[in-house]
Amino acid sequence: MVNSKMGSTSEPIISLKNISRRFSRTAAVDHLSLDIEKGEILGIIGRSGAGKSTLIRCLNGLERIDEGQIFFEGHDVSHLSESEWAPYRQRISMIFQHFNLLSSKRVIDNIALPLKLAGVPKEKRRERAMELIELVSLKGKELHFPAELSGGQKQRVGIARALAANPKVLLSDEATSALDPETTQSILELIADINKRLNLTVVLITHEMEVVSSIANRVVVLNKGKIVEEGRVRDIFASPQDDTTIAMLRIVTPQLPAEFAKRLKPEGDEAVIELNIAGDVAREPFLHLIEYESGLIPRILHGGIDTIQGEPVGRFFLGLPAKDKDKLDKAVSWLIKHGRYCEVLGYV
Ligand SMILES: Nc1ncnc2c1ncn2[C@@H]1O[C@H](COP(=O)(O)OP(=O)(O)O)[C@@H](O)[C@H]1O
Ligand SMILES: [Mg+2]
Known part of the structure; x- marks a missing residue:
């Protein structure tokens, strides 16, 4: 590969320009543009059928595009033949939901397989495979067969194999979806560790x-083959804008308990307020600040604060006495000013 551009640090490692991939009448990827930055962990989320797998397969040439352009480190790789793709595919490797290991091969041979295909001599392959076994914490398992491993261990083999040829980008298609929550967490920690240690760019798609x-540092939300929302993870979690994102976040964020939702009226003694806060305000005793500002003492109906990427992100449902309209207005104005999102849902 010829490096035609001087290595400016701001050049995206992968750049998608207006790409489309159609299956008969469905546009699985629809005029999508996206820059993937060197060294980032980019999360791509979307419901089933949103086009995530198609998009990630376009990134390593497993899927051809009907329209647009794909650049890898500044090189146009949009319309390469299968053989021209080969060197790039070592640079952009992939892990899968169901691991895709060869059941008849031992751990060490599964890991060394890409090197064998690349013509690396046996002794070198062994050496590299042993390094990788160490890296993914599978020491002692090198002679086992996949059937003798747990799901988490199988995915560690998948990761080691993906790293064998020193890729620059690791693509992950639902790599933790078949794992239990605890194992998922340990695999994610491994990916985060590799990202830092090897300065590897990671693109993970997940639902x-x-x-x-x-x-993830950054997240892209996909719906019907298009990007509907994009930004830093903590910003998106603190104030999602698109309906798809809001719906997807609903599962992991507090919702107004049904007994309150049922009782909401246009007027009443207590205002029920939805509040999203993040960053500095969320570090402060903001309930006390509301009282200081308005003279009203809020109560928490539901909610809490999470830490996302080291930043506090909170979502609350508050009850505020509604008899004194002036005071309520003061409290709500303060919340609108300092919160990421504030809405009076109704009264009880
Ligand atoms: N090989 C294919 N042939 C026909 N339609 C496909 C094919 N692959 C994907 N699709 C369609 O493209 C859309 C996006 O699919 P996919 O990329 O698998 O979404 P996701 O991974 O987000 O669930 C879906 O409507 C799916 O049915
Ligand atoms: Mg998929």
Whole structure:
């Protein structure tokens, strides 16, 4: 590969320009543009059928695009033949939901397989495979067969194999979806560790918001093949804008308990307020600040604060006495000013 551009640090490692991939009448990826930055962990989320797998397969040439352009480190790779893709595919490797290991091969041979295909001599392959076994904490398992491993261990083999040829980008298609929550967390920690240690760019697609909130720096929300929302994970979690994102976040964020929702009226003694807060305000005793500002003492109906990417992100349902309209207005104005999102849902 010829490096035609001087290595400016701001150049995206992968750049998608207006790409589309259609299956008969469905546009699985629909005029999508996206820059993937070197060294980032990018989460791509969306419901089933949103086009996530198609998109990630376009990134390593497993899926051809009908329209647009794909650049890898500044090189146009949009319309390469299968053989021209080969060197790039070592640079952009992938892990899968069902691991895709060869059941007849031992752990060490599964890991060394990409090196064998690349013509690396046996002794070198062994050496590299042993390094990787160490890296993914599978020491002692090198001679086992996949059937003798747990799901988490199988995925560690998948990760080691993906790293064998020193890729620059690791693509993950629902790599933790078949794992239990605890194992998911340990695999995510491994991916985050590899990202830091090897400065590897990671693109992970998932339908699980927890995966994104625990390791991604940036998130892209996909719906019907288009990007509907994009930004830093903590910003998106603090104030999602698109309906798809809001719906997906609903599973992991507090919702107004049904007994309150049922009782909401246009007027009443207590205002029920939905509040999202993040960053500095969420570090402060903000309930006390509301009281200081308005003279009203809020009560928490439901909610709490989470830490996402080291930043506090809170979501609350508050009850505020509504008899004194002036005071209520003061409290709500304060919340609108300092919160990420504030809405008076109704009264009880
Ligand atoms: N090989 C294919 N042939 C026909 N339609 C496909 C094919 N792959 C994906 N699709 C369609 O493209 C859309 C996006 O699918 P996919 O990329 O698998 O979404 P996701 O991974 O987000 O669930 C769906 O409507 C799906 O039915
Ligand atoms: Mg998929």
